[in-house]
Amino acid sequence: MSLKVENVMVKGVITVEEKATVREAVELMNKHEIGCLIVMEKGKPAGIVTERDMLKRVLLEAKDPKKTKVSEIMSKPLVVGKPQMSIEDAVKLMFNQKIKKLPVADNDHLVGLVTLTDLVRSREIIETLKKLPTKETPKRMKKVVDYFDRIISISYE
Numbered sequence: 001m002s003l004k005v006e007n008v009m010v011k012g013v014i015t016v017e018e019k020a021t022v023r024e025a026v027e028l029m030n031k032h033e034i035g036c037l038i039v040m041e042k043g044k045p046a047g048i049v050t051e052r053d054m055l056k057r058v059l060l061e062a063k064d065p066k067k068t069k070v071s072e073i074m075s076k077p078l079v080v081g082k083p084q085m086s087i088e089d090a091v092k093l094m095f096n097q098k099i100k101k102l103p104v105a106d107n108d109h110l111v112g113l114v115t116l117t118d119l120v121r122s123r124e125i126i127e128t129l130k131k132l133p134t135k136e137t138p139k140r141m142k143k144v145v146d147y148f149d150r151i152i153s154i155s156y157e
Helices: 022-032 051-059 087-097 123-131 139-156
Strands: 015-017 036-041 044-050 101-106 109-115
Touching (some): 036 109, 044 051, 044 109
Antiparallel strands (some): 101 109
16 A cells, blocks of 8 residues: 555645735744745635745845735745645655645645655655656755655664
């Protein structure tokens, strides 16, 4: 039996409305101690805003976080997975799209979020990831996989 995305995803996903300011988004991320928010537009997931988006599109460009809306800096179009997807398919999608966070939707309804970090905590998933060709593995993702592989290997010794 292979694991499905719904078996490992986080279900209580924190969201933010498209009209919220970057400052409001940062406050929400700090309050919940998370690294991303799903941006909602008319009740549907429309984008994702991550710490990296804030660094590149707000701090680096010297935008005012009190005036800049999350809709201006979010990553879009939103790449989403399905709850019934296999973990292997989710990982391949994340690697192909060069993303580390995959929102999970069922009929345009946000039901969860899975991150590369969530995925690599499993020995089974680490083994699957290690089988992927190196050229398909984005550098920053390979670092995460290698790190967790070492941690898991130590704990199994």
